[in-house]
Amino acid sequence: MSFKYIAVASKLHDRQSLSRALAGHERALAEAGGKRLDGAVADGEELAFIFVQTGGVENEVIRRYRSRRQQGKTGPLLLIAHAAHNSLPAALEILAQVQQEGGAGRIYLLRAPDDAATLADVQQTARCLDANRRLAEDRLGLIGASSDWLVASSHRPETVATRFGLKMVPLSVDELRAHVARDPTPASGPEFATWDRAKACEGVTREAFARAVGVYRGLKALAESYRLGAVTLRCFDLVTQDATTGCLALARLADEGISAGCEGDVPSAILLRWLWHLTGQAGWMANPSDLDVRKGELLLAHCTVPLGMVGEHRLKTHFESGLGIGIDGTFAPGPVTLLRLGGAELDRWWGAEGTLLEDRHAADLCRTQVRVRIPPAAAGQLLEAPLGNHLVLVPGHVRRLFQEAFGLVGA
Numbered sequence: 001m002s003f004k005y006i007a008v009a010s011k012l013h014d015r016q017s018l019s020r021a022l023a024g025h026e027r028a029l030a031e032a033g034g035k036r037l038d039g040a041v042a043d044g045e046e047l048a049f050i051f052v053q054t055g056g057v058e059n060e061v062i063r064r065y066r067s068r069r070q071q072g073k074t075g076p077l078l079l080i081a082h083a084a085h086n087s088l089p090a091a092l093e094i095l096a097q098v099q100q101e102g103g104a105g106r107i108y109l110l111r112a113p114d115d116a117a118t119l120a121d122v123q124q125t126a127r128c129l130d131a132n133r134r135l136a137e138d139r140l141g142l143i144g145a146s147s148d149w150l151v152a153s154s155h156r157p158e159t160v161a162t163r164f165g166l167k168m169v170p171l172s173v174d175e176l177r178a179h180v181a182r183d184p185t186p187a188s189g190p191e192f193a194t195w196d197r198a199k200a201c202e203g204v205t206r207e208a209f210a211r212a213v214g215v216y217r218g219l220k221a222l223a224e225s226y227r228l229g230a231v232t233l234r235c236f237d238l239v240t241q242d243a244t245t246g247c248l249a250l251a252r253l254a255d256e257g258i259s260a261g262c263e264g265d266v267p268s269a270i271l272l273r274w275l276w277h278l279t280g281q282a283g284w285m286a287n288p289s290d291l292d293v294r295k296g297e298l299l300l301a302h303c304t305v306p307l308g309m310v311g312e313h314r315l316k317t318h319f320e321s322g323l324g325i326g327i328d329g330t331f332a333p334g335p336v337t338l339l340r341l342g343g344a345e346l347d348r349w350w351g352a353e354g355t356l357l358e359d360r361h362a363a364d365l366c367r368t369q370v371r372v373r374i375p376p377a378a379a380g381q382l383l384e385a386p387l388g389n390h391l392v393l394v395p396g397h398v399r400r401l402f403q404e405a406f407g408l409v410g411a
Helices: 015-021 023-031 058-070 087-100 116-136 157-164 173-180 190-197 206-225 236-242 247-255 266-279 376-384 399-408
Strands: 003-008 034-036 049-052 077-081 105-109 139-143 167-171 230-233 259-262 284-292 297-302 312-316 326-330 334-342 348-360 368-373 391-395
Touching (some): 003 116, 015 023, 023 034, 023 116, 049 058, 049 087, 058 077, 077 087, 087 105, 116 266, 139 173, 157 167, 173 206, 190 247, 247 259, 247 326, 266 334, 266 391, 266 399, 284 368, 284 376, 297 391, 348 376, 348 399
Parallel strands (some): 003 034, 003 049, 077 105, 139 230, 230 259
Antiparallel strands (some): 334 348, 348 368
């Protein structure tokens, strides 16, 4: 991940001597993805980092910080310090003043050019800032109102925009239907590879699959028309009124980089998109169907899953209705992170790292089912202070990454 920085030094120091002394640090920053900017050029940039080369620069940095705030360029003041030339004392004084003014910031103490841990911290912060910027520039399509039962997960566009900068685009299910009506039951196409590759097709027909392909094509056309990076669909309207499902459509869109959530769940759709920007991976939105707090084990289930996340899949009907197409995907065991975004102002989150233990294929649950083990304390929090129904699962252990990204919002 690339990042930009400026270097500040006291005029009392000999420039050439200082340059020689810090050449290794500058080289290390460059190898980590850093691009040094001229201070004047940086005034017009969304600058993230300042390399405090010497003491005596406190007033210069504070002036720069205040000027940027006055221009509406918010964000934390991120200071890279080193262990000589009074760099660290200066950074401490600067950050103390910023915090007294109600601002936020952080010091990265690069003790030597081979300080890999600190360089990794800088890179992670840069990654989070980039993901947050991309999220703020994104567009989320709310296709139909949030499902009636999502009483804690139907946030208004104004709340979303204020918190993240993300623009919500309310659309109707009828507008989706108009796109679907152009070719409601396609006879062929690349989507049918999902039918051909299915390990089994249980209780479903190719005609039902074709109708699900029609929903996918209509939803994709809608996303392209409104330049949507993410969608969340009031999918049960398709079940009750059109006798089809959006499960295949959401699975395919997620694989194609359009983050896709179910039931009009706004926090989950935001989280899916955020994780896409942070990790480059699709996440899986699912119901916690069972929970053993003492063991720290959850059973998660849902009728759709990005096919790129699973090794093989079966095609079944949608669980609650017995209609359309549902997807039963098989995950590989391994490390995962579970996350949930919530709160009235979307200012709270829950997260736990754990291990995906096994798949299940019970008939009395949504079609894709997995058992996950997390710390018992985290499992208990789900019952004591839930943020809503659905959780999002993403491969790997990324709780610390998300924690930092969340903390940088509005800093």
